Amino acid sequence: MQGMLSDFLPDPGVLQFILTQAAIIVLLIIIMKCLHSRCPWLPNCMIGQDAAQENTEVQVDPGTLGSTSLSDVPCPKATSQEMEEFFKDLHSPTDNRVVRKMLLHKLLVFMTKEVDHRGACLMLADMGISLEVPPDAVSLGRVERVSLVLVWDLLDSPHLLGTQALISPVVYCGPHGASFQQLCTLSFKHCAGSGKYVRVYGSDTHLLASKEWEELHNKPSRRNRICITRDECQIKLDHFSLYTSVLETYGRPEVHKWLQLAVFSSPLSPDQSHQQIRIYFLNNTPCALQWAHCNEEPFRGSLCGPVQLFEFANTSKDMFLVLKYLSEGWENIDESASQYVPFLHIWHGKCPFRSLCFRRKTVSPVDSPSQNTSEIIVTMHVFQKDLQEKYLEVLRLHITESGCQAERVSPKPYCNRIPRELFEQLQMLLEPNTVSGNDWRKLASRLGLCGTKIRFMSCQHSPAAATLEFFEELNGSLHDLYKIMLSMERLDCAVTIEAFLNDPLPDSPGSFQRDKDQENQCCCEGNTTSLASECDSGLTDLGSVEERDICSQTTDEYTAIQ
Template sequence: MCPQESSFQPSQFLLLVGVPVASGLLLLKCLHWHCSRWLPGACWKPDGQEDPVSQSTQLPKYEVRRECPPPTLPEAAAFYQELHTPTHGHTVTRQLMHKLLVFSAREVDHRGGGLILQDTGISLLIPPGAVAVGRQERVSLILVWDLTDAPALSRSQGLVSPVVACGPHGASFLKPCTLTFKHCAQQPRHVRTYSSNTSLLDAKNWRPLGRAGSHSSRDECRILLSHFSLYTCVLEAPVGQAPRKWLQLAVFCSPLAPGQTHLQLRVYFLNNTPCALQWAVTNEKPHGGRLRGPCQLFDFTGARGDQCLKLKYISEGWENVDDSSCQLVPHLHIWHGKCPFRSFCFRRKAANDSEDCSALTNEIIVTMHTFQDGLETKYMEILRFQASEEESWATPPPVSQPPPCNRLPQELFEQLQMLLEPYSVTGNDWRRLASHLGLCGMKIRFLSCQRSPAAAILELFEEQNGSLQELHDLLAAMERLDCASVVQSYLGGTPGGGGARENRGLELDEKL
């Protein structure tokens, strides 16, 4: 054997053996990375940015994505038929095809019409002339409480409004319709409208909507619809600016009955929109939970920081059942609008022979602080009082019959509510009507905190036994001729509406 052959064999051996072994190791490494990313329970951190979540922090059941089989054609047909069946002015909450939906539907002709989802701040206005003369169209307005239908957001994006659908999907009209719903962004210019040109049962494809077709005011988004689809608002702040949104903290618990040993308080971290609070109310109904006290506003920043809820004080005679007095809510659960909640459970202390706690446990006072991680000095105090044996919880007190008052027709009430609700820079909205009804500035500011200030003002007008003619004259004096025209259409159909009424109606037509 020559020296050249003996020196060649080791390198040849490395090529024949080492390369396959290295390839196999590389393949195993790739398989391990792929499986660790997709197998249940694995923790995958993209670019090393995702922090591990504590094992003690369990996700609420409603945050788990459900894998549902695709609906059959008969199931889909029944689903859409129920959504588009007229509800005669009522707002319906129902679970259809594994989706919790709030909806209302009606038929609209060339005179136009409107839809309102009660207690949600969501409305749809179909203007006169949007439907051809001689035709009738069924339209529906749907609030989607299925959290899996929301857009997939990045860390810098925040969900600040509900997901709203207008049906039937793809319907178009001769004139643009106006969809209105609330948002909770602190800076309206940071709000961007998204739409998904898909039906409710299809996979969603969210894309930004052109800014020309939408307008965001202080707490409201208005969209001019060329056709019906799904819509929502996302908070997108420019680079270098801290995005912020308003939260409402709502505390729920069940009535404290005599002899009850345990009490659980649940604190929800919700977007500051009416529909988010209604979601929590609906979620609490099966458990008998009721809202305790008014909601509190919280300034939530998009900068990284989980929300802390710390127990600071419990009144005598009670103790905390949980091991920890502090609980965390992951930042993205709040930022992406998942409606999370955290709970504390308390129990009565056993009375010693030398101490009688019966007088101490008939009420419970709890103080909690909540703040974002790292901002403990900027905490908010949550103080809630709970008394035992509250008869008002177990048996509602008898309701005295209110004095009779003139009720506006339901459809007229809803149309005026939609027209007067949007915030006007000049103040010529529900606030001007409130001042005409004699309300002072303090009462007007109080009404601005209501779910629907316009509805509250109209109800006040009803309680004052105001007539349609008086309401018409008030709106005309306000130079809200659009509202006065709506009232005039009802005056024309009322008995005895002749003479001077007809003359005033002709003058109004000329102004219009």
């Protein structure tokens, strides 16, 4: 029997080898699990289910913030003592000063006040964020500490789909869960250029907890307390928490958001052999530009002139930066003269930037005595892929020892564009068909279109818009259009054009200023849909890419027929 058992038992050396290998495999599995759950800085930690859904966000490009390569897995939880010190620092009165401080790996900009029954207003200067605590919100004889915090930590932002865009900062009102006898008003900026598709999100958690973002418009108790204007969100708060806003595109290509292109550089030194410039692609909000200033402090970079606005379309097209001209005596050290920024990095508000580095050429004065290397002149083109004919910005920089200056060079227009606000008003007036035909059809006839072309135009999505687009293609001026309307006896259109010529509205989202009383009247009245429409009456979402494309196709057809 003992002999039979010895035949089935493995050799002791083989058994020891198997056990050793099994122990090594188990140890490796344990180490990998620990690293995956505890080290958020591993570049491959993002690869998972979320990464499979949005492959473009897994790629780490050198011009984005370091946080874009972080894992969605949160950092190890802070200890009770660390959390106590965190909130103690955060909720300590700041004596009416705005404080910027790194607390538990979070870069925060905040202000804390002690508020009594008289109320108070907390405002983050240059950030476009304010919190108003009205009188009698705090009981007589009591004092409450109130904090207004701008969170510069991208990991606290909502996790967005490809159809959603982040258009506002993350704002925290503290202490979390605090309630008052009167509703407080929180205001912060957004960059959608219209309130039509803007949705306010909230996370009913404190600042160090895992965020649970949800749309506040879906809550009946919150819906009537939200007012969204063309560039601002106003929320009536019954208790404090985290808030931001998101642009819901619902697959509409005409939806867009506004960016600000900010160029930073340091002054040029005589003995300097290399010079670098950095171009930021930021949401058009005040706090985004302040973040860029903060990020430039270690490099001693300064803003080169005013920022340039850019209309970023919802087309899933990446942004391209192309170096077009570099002054003599300097050379680009990069292999390529163009760089790109992934669409989602901009669409999701990750504040990406791109850098260009130039090297001074070593040329003897005898060979090239006329070269002046004490200054650098740079010209760049910025555009979305395949959309450079519609959305193109030309940036020109002049860098000297005294500093850097930037100017916007308007590209040669393909046609004279009617300002969008005026375009929408004229479209609304000319669209309805009249019995006498004194509508878009008469305008088309005055522009030289025959009956066949007018019938073709009537099949378009918006015949009036197509007619106005055709007028643009003819490079007509507003004065020409004004005279045509007078000859057509369309005095309503003529008065609209005349009013615009006398008091023009700049074609940018931040320049549309409305009477504050009108904005206050629309606040917190009716449901969200009517509220947004009231706030945007006469200022509907402009620059529809889809309709513009239809009109462009129409004019191409006219050209082909002619």
